[in-house]
Amino acid sequence: MAVSGSGVTREKRLLGMIMTLLYYPHGLTKNELFACLEGYSEKFNSLRPSETDQGLERQFSRDKSELRRLGIPIETVSEYEALNDNQATRYVIRESEYEFPKDILFSAQELSLIERAADAWREGSMGRESRHALTKLRSLGLPADESRVGVSLSFNTSGDVFERVQEAIDESKSIDFSYLKPDSSTPEQRKVLPLALLFRFNQWHMYSFDLTREDFRTFLISRIISVPRLGSVVEFSQSGKDFAQILASEVNRLYSENVAIVEADLNSDAFVRLRSMFGEPWDDGAFRINFSDLALLADQLSEFGHMIRASSPASLQSELDARFARIYDAHSGGAE
Amino acid sequence: MSPRQLRQESSDIVTLYMSLVPFLRENSPVSVADTARHFGVSQKIIIDAVNNLYFMGPFNRSGVIPGGGMFDFDMDLFDEGRGDILVSQTPSLERTPRLSAQETTTILAGLQILRAASEPETRDVIDSLVKKISAARGSNSSPMIVKPVTPPPVIVEASAAISEGHQIRIVYANPDGSQTERTIDPLRIDFVGSTWYLRGWCHLREARRTFRADRVISHEHLDSAISTKSTEDLLQDSLFDESDTDLVATVSMPAWVFPFVSDYDPKLIDTTPSGDLVLEVRFAGVRNAVRFVCRHPGHIRVLEPESLRNAIAQWAVSRG
Numbered sequence: 001m002a003v004s005g006s007g008v009t010r011e012k013r014l015l016g017m018i019m020t021l022l023y024y025p026h027g028l029t030k031n032e033l034f035a036c037l038e039g040y041s042e043k044f045n046s047l048r049p050s051e052t053d054q055g056l057e058r059q060f061s062r063d064k065s066e067l068r069r070l071g072i073p074i075e076t077v078s079e080y081e082a083l084n085d086n087q088a089t090r091y092v093i094r095e096s097e098y099e100f101p102k103d104i105l106f107s108a109q110e111l112s113l114i115e116r117a118a119d120a121w122r123e124g125s126m127g128r129e130s131r132h133a134l135t136k137l138r139s140l141g142l143p144a145d146e147s148r149v150g151v152s153l154s155f156n157t158s159g160d161v162f163e164r165v166q167e168a169i170d171e172s173k174s175i176d177f178s179y180l181k182p183d184s185s186t187p188e189q190r191k192v193l194p195l196a197l198l199f200r201f202n203q204w205h206m207y208s209f210d211l212t213r214e215d216f217r218t219f220l221i222s223r224i225i226s227v228p229r230l231g232s233v234v235e236f237s238q239s240g241k242d243f244a245q246i247l248a249s250e251v252n253r254l255y256s257e258n259v260a261i262v263e264a265d266l267n268s269d270a271f272v273r274l275r276s277m278f279g280e281p282w283d284d285g286a287f288r289i290n291f292s293d294l295a296l297l298a299d300q301l302s303e304f305g306h307m308i309r310a311s312s313p314a315s316l317q318s319e320l321d322a323r324f325a326r327i328y329d330a331h332s333g334g335a336e
Numbered sequence: 337m338s339p340r341q342l343r344q345e346s347s348d349i350v351t352l353y354m355s356l357v358p359f360l361r362e363n364s365p366v367s368v369a370d371t372a373r374h375f376g377v378s379q380k381i382i383i384d385a386v387n388n389l390y391f392m393g394p395f396n397r398s399g400v401i402p403g404g405g406m407f408d409f410d411m412d413l414f415d416e417g418r419g420d421i422l423v424s425q426t427p428s429l430e431r432t433p434r435l436s437a438q439e440t441t442t443i444l445a446g447l448q449i450l451r452a453a454s455e456p457e458t459r460d461v462i463d464s465l466v467k468k469i470s471a472a473r474g475s476n477s478s479p480m481i482v483k484p485v486t487p488p489p490v491i492v493e494a495s496a497a498i499s500e501g502h503q504i505r506i507v508y509a510n511p512d513g514s515q516t517e518r519t520i521d522p523l524r525i526d527f528v529g530s531t532w533y534l535r536g537w538c539h540l541r542e543a544r545r546t547f548r549a550d551r552v553i554s555h556e557h558l559d560s561a562i563s564t565k566s567t568e569d570l571l572q573d574s575l576f577d578e579s580d581t582d583l584v585a586t587v588s589m590p591a592w593v594f595p596f597v598s599d600y601d602p603k604l605i606d607t608t609p610s611g612d613l614v615l616e617v618r619f620a621g622v623r624n625a626v627r628f629v630c631r632h633p634g635h636i637r638v639l640e641p642e643s644l645r646n647a648i649a650q651w652a653v654s655r656g
Contacts, residue, residue: 015353018350020395022429023427023428038399069438100435113450129441132347135375136439137432139354139359143374152525161595199484202529225590276552299632303631327648327651331645
């Protein structure tokens with residue numbers, strides 16, 4: 001266990017806070033918490049009555065956000081709201097909000113499905129969240145049905161980008177990042193308030209309010225090339241809308257508007273796989289492929305090389321050729 | 337479920353203790369071994385948890401509140417070495433905690449992918465499960481939607497065959513354009529990034545094989561039971577055996593590309609002064625290596641071996 005300066009581990013401090021707040025249904029003020037909690041009291045009780053300590057305050061604020069991230073609903077209740085006196089703010093965990101609803105029970109089959117769903121994230125940065133979800137649900141007691149392993153899932157969400165975006169959505173915070181548009185080789189610096197995520201057509205899309213352009217923008221997670229930096233909380237007048245649904249219809253519209261026409265050599269590897277992904281070719285022998293972004297489509301199709309020919313949109317074949325040229329340049333001559 | 341060794345971050349420990357107490361309340365007395373297995377952690381972690389909880393409880397100004405304020409385990413029973421946990425008093429943490437918004441979201445997203453690969457009966461189970469978990473969250477809209485593309489039909493068929501323990505027969509298009517008919521003991525389906533794979537014992541090759549689902553031309557569910565005795569070694573996470581991947585290459589790429597090639601199981605060997613990663617990757621052949629550099633054309637560069645560099649350069653100009 002990681003031991004903090006006071007000799008009390010962080011987890012003991014957090015658990016002490018949860019247990020203590022659950023014990024007092026009306027909650028405690030910050031000073032009351034400081035006075036009794038291990039990990040706080042040692043330092044707090046050595047302060048003079050009106051003295052405050054920045055270190056304690058910071059630790060308290062970090063602990064609060066950690067507990068909220070773990071799904072523990074710490075509320076603040078102000079008794080003298082008009083006075084806006086921090087000292088009178090009480091911190092409360094309501095048992096009814098803390099507790100997993102009693103009337104929801106899972107069968108062994110359901111629990112085993114949950115185990116596998118959680119596994120989808122095991123390699124990514126969201127692994128921690130899915131691990132925690134599993135631990136909590138296992139506490140409901142039933143052993144999962146272990147009969148067959150079956151399906152194993154893994155999203156490509158390793159790296160910190162995805163986690164940071166999630167965190168920003170959760171806490172209504174802005175993020176800064178470098179973005180490489182699919183058709184560009186020069187990254188741009190963007191500052192946005194992320195609102196929703198959508199996995200569709202094998203891509204993670206992020207819907208957000210661009211704070212520089214003052215308008216909604218959709219980004220591809222795969223093109224965010226720096227770890228986003230979390231900014232401050234943004235007061236957003238339109239919060240509460242179902243942005244994930246808005247994003248889903250936006251992405252659907254894009255894909256249905258754009259159709260590429262691609263031919264493949266009969267029975268080539270490209271033919272077999274395009275047919276599996278996009279259905280039978282039309283009577284003219286060509287596949288119809290819906291896409292949202294031409295450059296991205298060219299990236300996806302480039303591995304088929306000379307087995308395919310793109311006839312529409314007109315620029316798709318030249319996009320492909322540009323990629324072959326880049327690959328050639330990167331592999332001709334001696335290695336650097 | 338195989339016990340996964342958790343990285344024990346402080347959030348893991350807090351979550352485990354909050355979840356352990358309600359479990360022990362319902363199941364006490366229960367052995368350390370069973371508890372560890374149930375939560376997928378080592379026995380040491382459970383023993384530490386009991387020892388720590390014994391001294392915990394709600395606080396007041398003079399410390400842990402005495403008399404009714406502390407956890408009570410039968411420590412004699414625990415210490416006797418029988419490894420039984422008997423809990424008689426739990427002053428707090430009695431209820432299973434609710435899932436956080438992000439925890440709920442990750443489970444729901446995983447279930448959507450699982451649903452796409454499942455046969456109709458399991459889909460119905462997943463649909464009702466999604467409703468339950470959403471209800472437990474208490475809010476209707478989620479900031480995340482996962483809509484997987486429909487997997488190739490062999491995936492749903494194989495998923496049914498796996499749960500019934502049956503063989504399937506497939507016609508598989510090899511990367512070189514030839515086709516083979518194979519009888520397979522299907523053992524596991526993998527969805528990695530955007531590709532569906534079927535793993536199993538191939539009776540044609542008499543070896544474990546990984547098949548790309550989008551190369552399966554036709555499939556047939558057989559009534560015969562699978563004959564592979566042990567499935568254990570198929571549970572390993574690496575998709576390909578080393579024997580399938582005989583070409584060892586050194587490649588470089590910007591760090592942001594890395595997450596999108598992680599299914600190749602690359603090993604980091606160096607970082608260049610400009611921040612690019614230098615990795616060792618195994619390929620099944622030149623075609624496979626070409627597909628790899630095409631994940632981000634121009635950003636991924638094979639450094640060695642020279643013969644592979646030449647083959648890729650050749651591939652890039654010979655088209656059309």
